[in-house]
Amino acid sequence: MVNYHAHTFRCRHATGAEEKYLERAIENGVTHFGFSDHAPFVFPDGYESTFRVPMNLRFEYMETLGKLREKFKEKIHVFIGFEMEYLPDYFDEMLKTVNEAGAEYLILGQHFLGNEHPEMFRVSQGSDDESLLAAYIDQVIEGMETGVFSYLAHPDMFHFTGDEKLLESYDRKLCRAAVRLGLPLEINLLGIRSQRCYPRESFWRIAAEEGVEVVIGFDAHERRAAYDEKSIAVAMELIERYGLKYNPYPTLIDPRTKQPRDMKYDGIDSTKKA
């Protein structure tokens, strides 16, 4: 098993030592583990979001995890990246920030509609407004089209409370874009563990129909979630029930070159898309 979605205490809503995450992952046979804490960023007016790696810790984050990679290199492959939003007005600046820090990969995690700041609309809060859903889907697709992201985390995060048929058409639009771009979508285990509005069954049924590539992301915010057999089993059951096209060996993309990385999967050509 592999996992490329994990946070650290630096984002202020995760706890425990990164070393403990890795020990738990190794004990349970995880061969590849990626840290993807929230991308550091300062908005032009000086505002710094409280859930991100603080700007002044971005190099320390890379360095600390780099040392752990070295320490555990015989047992596990460690990758160091970020979970990052696509904020239309600030994308270039944010990408520059994470690339300067040395990001090895990025996953797209779109938690807000628009630019997050100063107007903040959290997409998990729920809305029946089609125009918000439409804008969100367009924003996510634009983010996917930048080519810097390795996959889309929790694609089903928008909590739409309006008409189901309408929602289905937007789900389909997102899934078709993912297939066109060859970008995997993530079944998010934090959503399962915390019983959030995602993963949403109706989304994954459509994802199966559209033939999207699926990956599993632990979204670990503490040691135990660095291997949580219960949520893994729920995700696997979902994959089997709908016949989803699961890729257990995702390819990470280098955000600087937009080229696939050498993933060191034994005997598997990871550059070949599933």
Ligand SMILES: [Zn+2]
């Ligand atoms: Zn997220």
Ligand SMILES: [Zn+2]
């Ligand atoms: Zn996350």
